[in-house]
Amino acid sequence: MPIYPYNQRTALILDLKERYDHNMQEHFKNNEALSLEAFRDMDYTAIEKYQLPIELMMENAGLQLARIVTRNAREDSIICIGAGNGNNGGGGLVAARRLSGWGYQVYLDLPVEITKPLPKKQLQRALLFGAKQAVPDHTDIWVDAYLGFSQRLPLSREFTKAVQRANASGAKLIALDIPTGISSNTYQPRFLADQVLTLAAPKKILNVLPKSTEIFVADIGIPREMYEHYKIPSPDFSKHQIL
Ligand SMILES: NC(=O)C1=CN([C@@H]2O[C@H](COP(=O)(O)OP(=O)(O)OC[C@H]3O[C@@H](n4cnc5c(N)ncnc54)[C@H](OP(=O)(O)O)[C@@H]3O)[C@@H](O)[C@H]2O)[C@@H](O)CC1
């Protein structure tokens, strides 16, 4: 599928991996990635100034996540989505619903009880769409929507076990926004993502990931004006929503 390169207007079709690696390195080098604080701030501004409720942005995030999963999936792939009790988990649960709705076999790994109202609502919807709450014996694609930008380290025992199980599964590993346990401390247990689908803009913290990790940026509906405010280039999401 032809995709326009991030931060270019012309329709060059390049090798995906080469293109993303190149672009991400450029963004980090040029200091064009966002700190987590700036991203949180962007998030709150989107809610307050533009009246974009979190549920709407979560729906966009979950749809983009489901789309990147399908790029890696066969019709009969077994997909496990790990979700925590925050908005990162909520996005994962939206993806679980969308993938179930498209006919994929979707399982949910929930290391902690989902009690917060929005993730809980997303869980109920995903279950209604046919996602199963269990970890299968074999998994082809494992999604990390355990924890996002509000994670504190070290991880609790439950999340440490979850990421270790995912890492040992042999599945393709895809993280939503930022991988669970991400740190420059290599002794810190963390989700060893093959791909990261980060939301809205590249994040500085992703710079600690190995070069082999593919990083994609997903459109969640944040307007160009906001990028100008944070002095980072606005990704051209007009034709492709995953760059
Ligand atoms: N516009 C946007 O930006 C949008 C952002 N979105 C998404 O929101 C994500 C941020 O969501 P978030 O703020 O709800 O927090 P998140 O990272 O899910 O974690 C919170 C949970 O983690 C827990 N917890 C923390 N540390 C822990 C530890 N060491 N060990 C164990 N538990 C730990 C913590 O527990 P608690 O402190 O409550 O006990 C709480 O339950 C962001 O990454 C993006 O994916 C989209 O959905 C929508 C649009």
Ligand SMILES: [K+]
């Ligand atoms: K994550």
